[in-house]
Amino acid sequence: MKIKQIAIFFAVCGLLTASAAVALAEGDSVGSAQIQAIQERMLKDSEIMALVLSLQNDPDMQALLNDSAIMTDLQAGRLDRLINDPRFLKVLTKPQVKAVEQRMH
16 A cells, blocks of 8 residues: 555645745755654544545556656655656646645645
8 A cells, every 4th residue: 555655745745835936946855854744744634644545546646656756756855856747746736635735734
């Protein structure tokens, strides 16, 4: 099961919307402590976990999760690379992702 990978994806998405402009402007990546803190928060929220589970079999999400370069960038918090990948941007437009984003803010 790829729940942890999906949770990492959402953790980065949550940070991406909040701080993408600053991080990209400064050339920073998202720290693993930030990702872990958001991931823990998400795991404690049953509504967010239901949304995460609903994406488990989504073909677009699966394509990202099965791409080792994307996963490396996600785990490293490399926003500059992710924001330029059209597949990543496509998944960000999914209703479930938007719902997680709203719930996280």
